[in-house]
Amino acid sequence: MCFLAALGLFAPRLILILLWFVNAPFVLGPFSDLPLPDFVAPLIGLVMLPTTTLGYCWASASYGGMSSFSGLLIVGIGLLIDFGLIGGGRGIARR
Numbered sequence: 810m811c812f813l814a815a816l817g818l819f820a821p822r823l824i825l826i827l828l829w830f831v832n833a834p835f836v837l838g839p840f841s842d843l844p845l846p847d848f849v850a851p852l853i854g855l856v857m858l859p860t861t862t863l864g865y866c867w868a869s870a871s872y873g874g875m876s877s878f879s880g881l882l883i884v885g886i887g888l889l890i891d892f893g894l895i896g897g898g899r900g901i902a903r904r
């Protein structure tokens with residue numbers, strides 16, 4: 810059971826890191842309009858919300874960003890997955 814939880818926590822981070830090395834414009838492109846250096850926003854996303862960051866990169870590359878319903882849906886699902894993985898162990902620990 811712990812292996813599946815660890816896999817759920819590290820798999821999106823590993824995928825994001827691999828995508829960053831293989832296809833850097835895919836990861837850095839959506840964050841280029843921010844007033845931060847190009848690598849800061851994806852790095853924060855890698856640490857805090859990796860599935861949401863992957864969803865945002867995919868939505869901006871495939872669906873034109875957050876302006877379409879499909880892009881919003883993908884980012885919303887990524888956000889739900891991230892919050893489920895982050896807060897999933899708290900309920901079990903209370904019992």
